[in-house]
Each structure stands twice: as C-alpha cells, then as structure tokens.
Amino acid sequence: MKAVVVEQYASIDQIELKDVPSPRIEAGQLRVRVEAAGIGFVDGLKIEGRYQTKDPLPFIPGTEFAGVVIEGMAGGFEPGMRVMGMTRSGALAEEIVVGPAALHPLPDGVAAEVAASFRANYLTALYALSGRASLCEGEQLLVLGAAGGTGIAAVQIGKLLGARVIAAASTPDKRDFARAHGADADIDYTQTGWRDTLKELTNGHGADVIFDPVGGEISVQAFRLIAWRGRHLVVGFAAGAIPALPFNLPLLKGGALLGVDLAQLPTREPELQKRLMSELMNWLANGELKPVVGRVFALEEFREAFRTMQTRGALGKMVVRIAK
C-alpha cells in the first residue's frame, strides 16, 4: 500500500510517500480502507519530533481519518461499515489497522473529508466551551485564531451553544471565513488597538469566555479584557511562545485560567467524552452542525497540506484524500 513514512524526524520536505506492506491485523482489530485523513497542528510537530510524546521511528503520520472497514469484526463494527477514527499515528496510508475503541460509526450522508476533519477539533471545542468553561447562552465568546482548525470549530460550537461570537484573526480572508461560519463580529488582533475594538464590541463588558489556541503575548493581552468571572481556555500555542500570566490579573478579574487537554479526556473523564461525542454526532446527523472542511489535497500532495498549515495559510483543517 502507499503510505507517508517518517524515517527520521525532519521537516515535511524530507518526508516521502512509499510503497510499504499493509499493516498486520490481529484478533479484535479492524482493517480500514482510509478515504481521507485530516492534518492538524500536532501532526506537523510529530513529524519533526517536536511533540511532547515522540512516535518511535519509522512511523506513518496522521491521527484522524475516515474510511470503510474492510476486514475484522469487533465492537459492533464489520466489513462495509463507514467509520471515522482517531489514533496515535498511521492515518496517512491507504489502510490502517486499529482497535474498535478508535472508531466511531459515520452517519449516512457525511462525506469522508468532513469526517476526517471533525472529531479532534470539534470535540476539543465542545469540551473546552461546554465541559470546561460552561459557556452559557447570551455570553460573549472571544475566539483567537478563529479561522484555524480548532478556532473555526469554536466559532461554530459557540454559536450552537447560544453565545455571541467575536472572531479574532490576522487577515481579512480569515475574518471573512469566520464570519461566513457564524461569527457575529470580528477583530484584527494584529492591530495595536484591537483591545479597544473588543471593548467597544462588548460595550465595555469584555469577553466572558476566551478560546485560545494561539498563545504568546496575545493571550495576556486578551486576559486583560476578560469580563468579571471570565474563563480563559488554554488550548494551544500555535504562535510558539507559552505566555506567563501575572497572578494579579485573575484576582482583579475574578477570572479563571482553564486548561484543555483532549488527549486526557478519554482516560480522565470517559463519561463526559461519551456525552460530548454523542451531542456532536447528533448535531452532525441532524444537520445543525456542518463542519468546515479546509482545503482537500491528493495523497501525492501531502507535503503541500502540511506546508499550508505550517505557514499560517490554512483556513480550517487541511485534509488529504486517499481513496475514492
């Protein structure tokens, strides 16, 4: 089968598409023909060996995918079923072998590209906004990096939860993209006066909840405008720098800094994960949530998918189409 193979931790330019044997299957596992794989920020870190946990070499990158079961029967899955999945690695390949816990049945009518870019970002957004911040109807939600993978998911989920969503992004295209997916207002947070704009947009109230996948100095600036009893969600550090927050700020604002780590959700709070996932699947099945698919690339163009994401050029999540 064809697969992207990381033999040495390296930049995407040095990673090759290769012909490799199909993975071996054991009892209790399922073989899935991969139709599409989503490329997230974490995948970019993993191929370079810069993620907090390193995949042993060689490995096939790609953590999120959608496809069809072609071999094995376990956990209610059988050949012919359409599925979406999340795994530690292996999705950028024509086939993947996983246990049933990695899979979720795909509702009819949901395209593979949608399913492959759905679970990580939308579950992160719902876990953050609902599970951690208890975002309420009518509250003001500020989303930083609002056109990125997690950001655009937070815009859409924020609207579904009844918040007023203010999208912060660096370019007109990105702000238009966030508006097109439901944001009520937008801000160019690369401008020095952006906090005055936020104050005006919220009538001096500030943001009740801040969804922050960006980090760096922007995070501290944003916290300074949080509303009384506001909640600032620490999601990631796409800008690179981990900010340091002076402790007097939470005191003065009656505010809270809340960590969000999707990787720990299944083991720490399995019941919550189940509930949030079923809420997402309901929204997906009844059409209330139409997840954003960014650009779709052919498998041979996998490097371009990574580069677009790594050079701050992505709108939504990048997807690689693998089989028809």
Ligand SMILES: NC(=O)c1ccc[n+]([C@@H]2O[C@H](COP(=O)([O-])OP(=O)(O)OC[C@H]3O[C@@H](n4cnc5c(N)ncnc54)[C@H](OP(=O)(O)O)[C@@H]3O)[C@@H](O)[C@H]2O)c1
């Ligand atoms: N905590 C969790 O469970 C969890 C789950 C998923 C992802 N994450 C983390 O969340 C972060 C964002 O992930 P994502 O998938 O949303 O990434 P993404 O699609 O690349 O979006 C990140 C956004 O950050 C902004 N940004 C600001 N400075 C940047 C820089 N120097 N380089 C790149 N982007 C920059 C960009 O928006 P502008 O150009 O508009 O500024 C970009 O759209 C990552 O650190 C990822 O590891 C965490």
